[in-house]
Amino acid sequence: MFRERIIVDGSLAVTPTGYQVAVRLPWYRALPVSSIEQLDISLDGDPAPAHAITIDVNGRERSLRDAAGDFDDVWYVLDDAIVHVAAPDRRPDGDREHDVEVTLGVRIPYLPVAGRPLVMTERCVKTMPALRAAPATTTPDPATTTDAGPEPTKETAK
Amino acid sequence: MNLPKLGVTLYSFTPYFHARDYGFEDLVRIVGERGLGPGLEVVGFQSIKGFPKLPDGFAAGFRRLVDDAGLELSCLGANADAGLRQDRLLTEDELVDYMLAQLEAAHTLGFPVVRVQHSVTPDLMERLLPHAERLDLTLGMEIHSPHSVRHPKMQALLERYEKLGSPRLGFIPDWGASLTRLPPSLLSTYRAKGVPAGLLDAFDVQWNAFHREPLIRDDAEQGARFRRMREINQTYGGDDVSVRIGTNSVGLFGHMDPADWKTIMPWVVHVHGKFYDIDANGDEPSIPHDILLRDLVQAGYQGYISTEWEGWHWNDTDDPFDMVAAQHRLSERVLASLDASPAGS
Numbered sequence: 142m143f144r145e146r147i148i149v150d151g152s153l154a155v156t157p158t159g160y161q162v163a164v165r166l167p168w169y170r171a172l173p174v175s176s177i178e179q180l181d182i183s184l185d186g187d188p189a190p191a192h193a194i195t196i197d198v199n200g201r202e203r204s205l206r207d208a209a210g211d212f213d214d215v216w217y218v219l220d221d222a223i224v225h226v227a228a229p230d231r232r233p234d235g236d237r238e239h240d241v242e243v244t245l246g247v248r249i250p251y252l253p254v255a256g257r258p259l260v261m262t263e264r265c266v267k268t269m270p271a272l273r274a275a276p277a278t279t280t281p282d283p284a285t286t287t288d289a290g291p292e293p294t295k296e297t298a299k
Numbered sequence: 300m301n302l303p304k305l306g307v308t309l310y311s312f313t314p315y316f317h318a319r320d321y322g323f324e325d326l327v328r329i330v331g332e333r334g335l336g337p338g339l340e341v342v343g344f345q346s347i348k349g350f351p352k353l354p355d356g357f358a359a360g361f362r363r364l365v366d367d368a369g370l371e372l373s374c375l376g377a378n379a380d381a382g383l384r385q386d387r388l389l390t391e392d393e394l395v396d397y398m399l400a401q402l403e404a405a406h407t408l409g410f411p412v413v414r415v416q417h418s419v420t421p422d423l424m425e426r427l428l429p430h431a432e433r434l435d436l437t438l439g440m441e442i443h444s445p446h447s448v449r450h451p452k453m454q455a456l457l458e459r460y461e462k463l464g465s466p467r468l469g470f471i472p473d474w475g476a477s478l479t480r481l482p483p484s485l486l487s488t489y490r491a492k493g494v495p496a497g498l499l500d501a502f503d504v505q506w507n508a509f510h511r512e513p514l515i516r517d518d519a520e521q522g523a524r525f526r527r528m529r530e531i532n533q534t535y536g537g538d539d540v541s542v543r544i545g546t547n548s549v550g551l552f553g554h555m556d557p558a559d560w561k562t563i564m565p566w567v568v569h570v571h572g573k574f575y576d577i578d579a580n581g582d583e584p585s586i587p588h589d590i591l592l593r594d595l596v597q598a599g600y601q602g603y604i605s606t607e608w609e610g611w612h613w614n615d616t617d618d619p620f621d622m623v624a625a626q627h628r629l630s631e632r633v634l635a636s637l638d639a640s641p642a643g644s
Contacts, residue, residue, distance in 0.1 A: 170342055
C-alpha cells in the first residue's frame with residue numbers, strides 16, 4: 142500500500158556522519174514502532190548494514206533493535222520518520238542525483254494468521270539530489286498532524 | 300417503512316488523507332457538504348494522533364465539528380492489535396486492557412458502536428460486556444473476508460451472543476466478505492499498468508475456483524490459498540508487486556453467499572458497505588446491493604450502513620468522494636424500490 146510514498150521526495154540529506162532520508166508508513170493507520178520488522182536502505186546500490194541504521198520516530202532516535210521492542214510507542218500515519226545512516230566514508234555528494242532504495246516490512250498487528258501477524262513488505266526506489274545539510278528539525282510539522290485538535294488544518298485543499 | 304441509514308467511513312478517503320491533501324477535519328466537513336452522511340465512522344488509529352489517548356479538548360471540538368457538518372456518529376473502528384509486540388501475541392488480559400482504552404475513547408467521543416476484530420474471542424467479548432454497558436456502547440464484531448458467518452470463530456461468537464442475550468453485542472457485516480466475482484477494475488487497472496494478461500487471467504480463474512470450494516474454516520486453509528496465489532505468480536512470470544494482486548484477493552475478496560448474512564441478521568449492529576466499482580448502469584458489479592439491502596430491510600435493520608470504498612488499493616484515478624456519492628445513489632435507488640414494493644414492507 143502506498144509503496145511509492147515510502148521515501149519522501151527531496152528528503153535525502155548529507156549529515157556529519159553519513160546521510161538521512163524521511164520515510165512514510167505504507168499503511169492506512171498508525172502502527173506501533175515495534176511493527177517495523179524490516180528496514181533496509183541503500184544509496185547508489187550500496188546497502189547500509191543494520192547496525193549503521195537508526196530511525197527517529199516522534200523525535201526519538203533509536204536503533205532497529207530498540208525499535209523492535211517499542212510496542213508502546215506509535216508511529217502515526219501522517220508523520221515522517223527519519224532514517225539515519227552512519228556512513229562516514231560514503232557520504233552522498235551534494236552536487237548530484239542519488240538512487241535511494243528503501244524496503245520496509247511492517248507487521249499488521251490485527252491480522253494474525255496461525256498465531257503470527259502478517260508482515261507487509263514494500264520496496265520504494267527514488268532518485269533525488271542530496272541536500273547539503275539536514276533540515277534543522279526532524280519533528281513533524283504540526284500543520285500536517287491532528288494532535289492540535291480538530292481545528293481547520295493549514296493544508297491546501299486539493 | 301423505516302429503512303437503514305446511510306453514511307460513510309473516512310477510511311474511504313485514505314489516499315487523500317495519507318497524502319496530506321486533506322486533514323481529518325477537512326474530511327468531516329466535506330462529507331457533510333457533499334451529503335455523504337449522515338452516519339460518520341472513523342478508524343481511531345487512522346484519524347486521531349495518539350489514539351486511544353485524546354488530546355485535551357479534542358472530544359468537545361470533534362463533536363462540534365460533527366454537529367456543524369450535520370453528521371451523526373455511527374461507529375468507531377477499534378483495532379484488536381493482538382500482534383502489538385514483536386516477540387509474542389498479547390495475553391488475554393493485555394488485549395482486554397488494550398480494547399478497554401479504545402472503548403473509553405469511543406465513549407468520550409460520543410460514538411454509539413465500536414467495531415472490534417476477530418482476535419477478541421467470545422470470552423473476551425463477554426469480559427468487555429460490562430464495560431460496554433457502563434460506557435453505553437454496543438460492540439460489533441466485524442465479519443471481514445476471509446471470514447464468513449459460517450467461520451468457526453463467528454459461530455462461536457453467535458453461540459455466546461445467544462447465551463448472553465445482550466443487545467450490546469453483535470456483528471458488523473463487511474460486504475467484502477461476500478463478493479460474486481473479482482472487481483473488474485482490479486483486473487483492468489493492472490492490465491493497463493502492464494501486468495501480463497495471462498497472469499491476471501490465472502488469478503481470476505483461481506479466485507473463481509476458490510469460489511466454488513467450501514468456505515475456509517481455519518488459518519491453515521487461508522495460508523494454503525496464499526501459497527497457491529504465490530505459485531501462480533511465479534508460474535506466470537510475476538514479480539514482487541504483482542504477487543500482491545493474488546494474495547490480496549485471498550484476504551480482501553470473500554466467497555460467502557451474500558444471502559447468508561440473513562443467518563446473523565438479528566445480531567447486526569452496524570454494516571460496512573464495502574464496494575469497489577460502479578459500472579455504467581450505476582451498479583456494483585461484484586457486490587449485489589439489491590440482495591444485500593433487501594435482506595437488511597426485510598430484517599427490519601434501521602442502523603447505519605457505512606459506505607467503505609476500498610477501490611483505492613489499485614484505482615488511483617477515480618475521486619473517492621465521487622465514488623462514495625455514486626454508491627449512495629445506488630443504495631438510495633435500491634432502498635426506494637424496496638420501500639415501494641410489498642415484499643419489502
